[in-house]
Amino acid sequence: DIHLTQSPSFLSASVGDRVTITCRASQGINNYLVWFQQKPGKAPKFLIYVASTLQSGVPSRFSGSGSGTEFTLTISSLQPEDLATYYCLQVNSFPYTFGQGTKVEI
Amino acid sequence: QVMLVQSGAEVRKPGASVKISCKASGYTLTTYFLHWVRQAPGQGLEWMGIMNPGVGTTTYAEKFQGRVTMTTDTSTSTVYMDLISLKSEDTAVYFCASGDNFDIWGQGTMVTVSS
Numbered sequence: 001d002i003h004l005t006q007s008p009s010f011l012s013a014s015v016g017d018r019v020t021i022t023c024r025a026s027q028g029i030n031n032y033l034v035w036f037q038q039k040p041g042k043a044p045k046f047l048i049y050v051a052s053t054l055q056s057g058v059p060s061r062f063s064g065s066g067s068g069t070e071f072t073l074t075i076s077s078l079q080p081e082d083l084a085t086y087y088c089l090q091v092n093s094f095p096y097t098f099g100q101g102t103k104v105e106i
Numbered sequence: 107q108v109m110l111v112q113s114g115a116e117v118r119k120p121g122a123s124v125k126i127s128c129k130a131s132g133y134t135l136t137t138y139f140l141h142w143v144r145q146a147p148g149q150g151l152e153w154m155g156i157m158n159p160g161v162g163t164t165t166y167a168e169k170f171q172g173r174v175t176m177t178t179d180t181s182t183s184t185v186y187m188d189l190i191s192l193k194s195e196d197t198a199v200y201f202c203a204s205g206d207n208f209d210i211w212g213q214g215t216m217v218t219v220s221s
Contacts, residue, residue: 001168034207036151043201043211044143044151055209087151089208095167096141096153 002026002090006099013106019075021102023088028068032092035064035073037084038101044087048073080106108132110202110212117218123190126215128202135183136160138205142176142187144198145214152198159185192219 003026013019023033031051036044046055048064051071061076075082083106088099113127128140142154155166159178166174175188185202199214 036208038151043203043214044208045211046205046207046209049207055207089151089153094156094165095169096156098151098153101150 001095002029002093002097004088004090004097004099006086006088006102008102009100010103011105013078013104015078015080015106017078019078019082019104021073021086021088021104023066023071023073023099025069025071025090029090029092031067032090033064033066033071034089034091035062036087036089037082038087039084047086075104078104078106082106108205108210110204110210112200112202112212112215115216115218117220118192119221120193120219122192122219123188124192124217125186125188126200126202126217128185128187128212130183130185130204133210135178135180135185138210140176140178140185140202140204141208142174143201143203145201146195146198149198154187154200157185189217192217194219 005024007022033051035048038044052064063074085101085103087101109131111129116124136159141156144152157164157176164176177186197219201214202212204210
């Protein structure tokens with residue numbers, strides 16, 4: 001199975017800060033990486049697919065980058081509504097696997 | 107409105123089984139693959155498996171092989187996830203998810219396994 005390691009697990013930042021979350025895969029995943037945002041008590045919301053393509057309607061302050069085994073999610077200017085836990089998911093091969101999550105506190 | 111609507115919360119005793127439904131609304135169920143994902147209290151997301159609702163084929167995570175069955179009823183645009191031999195560790199919110207890139211999610215179904 002492909003293992004995804006996210007870092008950090010927890011992040012505290014201020015409004016306006018630039019925030020970067022890293023997701024490292026145990027082997028190459030051909031950029032088949034998805035990023036989600038999950039707010040407390042809600043279903044996850046899909047943000048970015050194939051590592052860097054922003055889903056329609058997602059604010060442009062969110063961006064994804066990376067290739068091979070290392071990927072990043074960046075929030076260019078953190079907003080209060082970005083309080084959430086962020087997960088990466090590899091969809092390159094079965095079983096699909098999630099990272100353990102990064103909790104972002106404002 | 108495109109959405110997935112799941113059945114309500116369930117409480118089961120260890121060793122029992124549970125069947126959760128996930129009904130597609132606003133789009134044709136067979137358009138996309140459908141996934142099941144679960145989340146134990148305070149924990150992360152865990153992918154359980156995928157099915158092609160159009161033909162009924164499935165792939166399950168090895169962890170759930172032998173205990174999970176995903177089925178579909180295209181006449182009612184509904185997918186079902188059956189989990190047997192429940193343990194306390196199966197206590198979780200179960201989500202169905204679909205769309206091009208997991209962009210359609212159900213609201214989640216809480217399953218509590220307790221004696």
